Amino acid sequence: MTERLVVIGADAAGMSAASTAARHKPDLEVVALERGTRTSYAACGIPFVVGGEIDDIESLVARSPEKFRDSQGFDVRLRHEVVGIDLAARTVEASDLDAGATVTVGFDQLVIGTGARPLRPPIPGIEGEAIQGVQNLDDAARLLAAAESGACNNVVVVGGGYIGLEMAEAFCRRGSHVTVLDAAPQVMRTLDADMANLVVEAMVANGIEVRLGVTITAFEPGEVVTTDERLRADLVVLGMGVVPNSELARQAGLALGVRDSIRVDRRQRTSAEGIWAAGDCCESFHRVTGAPTYVALGTVANRQGRVAGINIGGGYATFPGVLGTAVTRICALEIARTGLGEAEAAAAGFEVDVAKVTASTRAHYYPGAEPVVVKLVTEKGSGRLLGGQIVGGSGSAKRIDTVATALWAGMEGAELVNLDLAYAPPFSPVWDPVATAARRLA
Amino acid sequence: MTERLVVIGADAAGMSAASTAARHKPDLEVVALERGTRTSYAACGIPFVVGGEIDDIESLVARSPEKFRDSQGFDVRLRHEVVGIDLAARTVEASDLDAGATVTVGFDQLVIGTGARPLRPPIPGIEGEAIQGVQNLDDAARLLAAAESGACNNVVVVGGGYIGLEMAEAFCRRGSHVTVLDAAPQVMRTLDADMANLVVEAMVANGIEVRLGVTITAFEPGEVVTTDERLRADLVVLGMGVVPNSELARQAGLALGVRDSIRVDRRQRTSAEGIWAAGDCCESFHRVTGAPTYVALGTVANRQGRVAGINIGGGYATFPGVLGTAVTRICALEIARTGLGEAEAAAAGFEVDVAKVTASTRAHYYPGAEPVVVKLVTEKGSGRLLGGQIVGGSGSAKRIDTVATALWAGMEGAELVNLDLAYAPPFSPVWDPVATAARRLA
Numbered sequence: 001m002t003e004r005l006v007v008i009g010a011d012a013a014g015m016s017a018a019s020t021a022a023r024h025k026p027d028l029e030v031v032a033l034e035r036g037t038r039t040s041y042a043a044c045g046i047p048f049v050v051g052g053e054i055d056d057i058e059s060l061v062a063r064s065p066e067k068f069r070d071s072q073g074f075d076v077r078l079r080h081e082v083v084g085i086d087l088a089a090r091t092v093e094a095s096d097l098d099a100g101a102t103v104t105v106g107f108d109q110l111v112i113g114t115g116a117r118p119l120r121p122p123i124p125g126i127e128g129e130a131i132q133g134v135q136n137l138d139d140a141a142r143l144l145a146a147a148e149s150g151a152c153n154n155v156v157v158v159g160g161g162y163i164g165l166e167m168a169e170a171f172c173r174r175g176s177h178v179t180v181l182d183a184a185p186q187v188m189r190t191l192d193a194d195m196a197n198l199v200v201e202a203m204v205a206n207g208i209e210v211r212l213g214v215t216i217t218a219f220e221p222g223e224v225v226t227t228d229e230r231l232r233a234d235l236v237v238l239g240m241g242v243v244p245n246s247e248l249a250r251q252a253g254l255a256l257g258v259r260d261s262i263r264v265d266r267r268q269r270t271s272a273e274g275i276w277a278a279g280d281c282c283e284s285f286h287r288v289t290g291a292p293t294y295v296a297l298g299t300v301a302n303r304q305g306r307v308a309g310i311n312i313g314g315g316y317a318t319f320p321g322v323l324g325t326a327v328t329r330i331c332a333l334e335i336a337r338t339g340l341g342e343a344e345a346a347a348a349g350f351e352v353d354v355a356k357v358t359a360s361t362r363a364h365y366y367p368g369a370e371p372v373v374v375k376l377v378t379e380k381g382s383g384r385l386l387g388g389q390i391v392g393g394s395g396s397a398k399r400i401d402t403v404a405t406a407l408w409a410g411m412e413g414a415e416l417v418n419l420d421l422a423y424a425p426p427f428s429p430v431w432d433p434v435a436t437a438a439r440r441l442a
Numbered sequence: 443m444t445e446r447l448v449v450i451g452a453d454a455a456g457m458s459a460a461s462t463a464a465r466h467k468p469d470l471e472v473v474a475l476e477r478g479t480r481t482s483y484a485a486c487g488i489p490f491v492v493g494g495e496i497d498d499i500e501s502l503v504a505r506s507p508e509k510f511r512d513s514q515g516f517d518v519r520l521r522h523e524v525v526g527i528d529l530a531a532r533t534v535e536a537s538d539l540d541a542g543a544t545v546t547v548g549f550d551q552l553v554i555g556t557g558a559r560p561l562r563p564p565i566p567g568i569e570g571e572a573i574q575g576v577q578n579l580d581d582a583a584r585l586l587a588a589a590e591s592g593a594c595n596n597v598v599v600v601g602g603g604y605i606g607l608e609m610a611e612a613f614c615r616r617g618s619h620v621t622v623l624d625a626a627p628q629v630m631r632t633l634d635a636d637m638a639n640l641v642v643e644a645m646v647a648n649g650i651e652v653r654l655g656v657t658i659t660a661f662e663p664g665e666v667v668t669t670d671e672r673l674r675a676d677l678v679v680l681g682m683g684v685v686p687n688s689e690l691a692r693q694a695g696l697a698l699g700v701r702d703s704i705r706v707d708r709r710q711r712t713s714a715e716g717i718w719a720a721g722d723c724c725e726s727f728h729r730v731t732g733a734p735t736y737v738a739l740g741t742v743a744n745r746q747g748r749v750a751g752i753n754i755g756g757g758y759a760t761f762p763g764v765l766g767t768a769v770t771r772i773c774a775l776e777i778a779r780t781g782l783g784e785a786e787a788a789a790a791g792f793e794v795d796v797a798k799v800t801a802s803t804r805a806h807y808y809p810g811a812e813p814v815v816v817k818l819v820t821e822k823g824s825g826r827l828l829g830g831q832i833v834g835g836s837g838s839a840k841r842i843d844t845v846a847t848a849l850w851a852g853m854e855g856a857e858l859v860n861l862d863l864a865y866a867p868p869f870s871p872v873w874d875p876v877a878t879a880a881r882r883l884a
Contacts, residue, residue: 409851422769
């Protein structure tokens with residue numbers, strides 16, 4: 001009998017796993033159960049659609065159900081919501097949302113790729129019609145319609161993380177008056193406060209209001225109520241972070257880990273034989289601290305899916321962990337980070353040395369040269385690189401990859417002085433800004 | 443008595459060494475002897491001045507003689523050409539070109555930073571007035587005047603290396619009809635032929651003619667004569683590479699190495715006590731092959747100068763070698779390389795595996811996404827990364843730094859699959875092009 005792989009959730013993690021497994025084991029039968037109407041899509045592209053930089057929502061779909069069916073022979077069932085996993089019977093039970101029926105599908109191997117969902121704390125009124133999450137392409141369509149309606153004069157964004165700030169910029173581009181609220185004393189908590197402040201300066205210069213340390217008490221029609229004031233809001237965008245969709249796994253008795261994400265080993269195996277998990281629903285581990293962590297990012301989902309797929313396909317692969325590398329662009333400012341910030345390092349028990357420099361993105365005489373701030377964090381004594389953060393003009397952000405690669409390889413911070421990095425006037429000063437920061441360490 | 447450091451050649455290597463040494467040893471007396479009229483300047487910016495992208499030649503000067511004198515107290519003597527080094531007497535003899543006199547300067551420590559000069563093979567007519575090198579800012583002024591004169595209808599560039607192609611584009615921007623000649627069967631011999639061909643395609647699409655495998659027999663007024671034809675040339679630009687200025691060192695009895703560059707140890711010491719060399723005049727070594735090599739690049743000059751300076755200042759530093767990382771932009775195409783290409787690896791005795799992919803510089807749906815070709819070379823068996831080459835649209839080139847950092851750290855090529863590189867739609871596809879190439883290896 002043919003071996004059957006069932007995938008719950010037909011997005012990046014699940015479909016990477018299935019595609020990779022099928023490449024290794026061509027006879028594998030793949031059944032993918034997806035409660036939504038689409039397969040692999042790029043949710044991270046939503047702010048750019050809403051802001052008008054990308055014309056077509058459908059362009060965010062990386063691979064359509066038809067493509068999976070036609071070119072890979074996968075049995076992709078949309079609008080099928082899995083409601084239970086029976087480990088003993090090796091079956092999943094799914095609700096066919098259109099037919100109103102329940103189907104049971106047996107599996108030999110199972111990949112859980114259920115992703116994450118936006119955090120919605122129980123604030124009165126949070127389920128209101130004008131309160132919009134940024135999760136899937138249906139959300140994107142609603143946000144786009146709102147942005148194009150001309151009726152969103154006042155937009156309140158709740159949460160100053162990546163998605164929140166990207167959405168703030170998107171509505172700012174559309175001419176809305178945008179206010180960002182965050183309960184924390186800074187935006188982008190994955191950056192150190194000094195670097196995050198540079199981002200706020202850029203936003204304020206672009207007319208976006210940022211209010212920090214704010215507690216929201218209620219969402220009312222047309223208003224957001226905080227302990228300090230009432231803010232007019234034709235639309236509220238929620239960007240408060242995500243929580244893993246791990247209920248199915250918990251109900252089935254699988255072990256959970258950090259933030260109730262599904263616990264997996266290095267091969268992406270859950271606590272039950274033949275059950276795998278990958279992506280935003282499952283745990284990861286941090287290469288610098290060595291501790292389990294939870295990171296919901298498409299890059300990680302794809303890599304974890306690949307690792308699960310190789311193992312399901314009979315090969316051998318382990319997931320070597322994350323550095324928490326992330327990048328975005330807010331109001332023409334490029335922002336990137338990897339590893340541990342100064343505050344995170346302290347929280348993890350490290351004593352650190354820090355170097356922070358302001359350099360130039362290009363040779364100082366080359367047109368378009370802009371300032372870039374680079375911060376490197378190393379462990380006191382050993383000098384081991386722990387992380388880096390970069391905020392600056394065009395051409396700044398991807399320099400974080402140099403830091404991430406050095407961090408991956410366990411290099412010392414001061415060793416980055418001597419790296420043989422690429423130089424030509426349109427691309428860099430003679431000393432790359434990353435090397436300049438490292439010189440400060442050396 | 444005060445310790446005196448004499449520097450021969452007041453450009454990147456020498457002045458980096460002097461500045462670093464003086465920081466470590468504030469009492470050090472520094473005398474810099476420079477036969478030209480300028481200190482540290484960016485010769486690599488010359489093509490952009492000639493092409494009109496940079497307005498002011500003087501902006502290429504990184505640090506003026508006055509600055510070195512006033513803020514660092516250096517005794518900078520311009521138009522002083524050193525004509526001899528007396529190791530026994532610990533003196534250098536310099537010709538004061540303006541005064542027509544000879545001066546003798548004693549030293550405790552000596553840094554030789556005499557740089558390199560353009561190769562000028564003994565082809566008849568090569569000393570003609572219309573035959574122009576690209577070396578210093580006086581050359582830049584002459585080339586700029588030619589470009590702006592409107593009289594350069596036909597420009598022939600001899601040599602298809604970085605400077606040659608950059609100058610070809612510069613004159614192309616100025617409306618000249620440009621022909622590039624090279625004796626080799628490909629341009630940019632530091633790239634593999636398949637990658638170099640992409641560069642030629644871009645140049646040809648921009649109206650630049652490229653003729654390979656050409657032997658020049660003579661330069662005549664208004665013409666370049668090859669074994670095949672006579673080419674009209676109002677101006678000939680020489681970009682045939684450089685040779686180290688090591689005559690002084692040889693005459694003094696110092697050991698020479700690869701291509702007659704000055705031999706140095708890891709601390710930048712020459713074969714004589716207290717005599718140091720750095721930059722384009724001296725030898726380096728290649729981290730991948732482990733062999734001595736000669737690289738004339740500003741980045742290397744600055745790093746070697748820094749290492750010499752730390753040691754002269756009483757500290758301890760070693761130069762850890764080069765990877766041959768280089769980058770340029772020709773006709774909107776970004777081109778970068780590091781380590782060994784396929785051909786170089788073979789020449790060094792390696793058997794290799796190669797992965798080559800065409801990917802996208804950004805998420806496929808994000809405006810401005812362009813193709814990028816990434817090639818990675820690994821050692822057969824061990825899988826060790828040996829080098830990489832990248833040719834593509836805007837945003838391609840600095841990705842080489844990821845490869846260079848991985849190479850520096852001695853990583854395996856396939857390990858780059860899992861690197862936690864930065865992703866957001868304006869900057870990268872979910873799988874960075876470098877990781878996509880590594881997947882091909884894995």
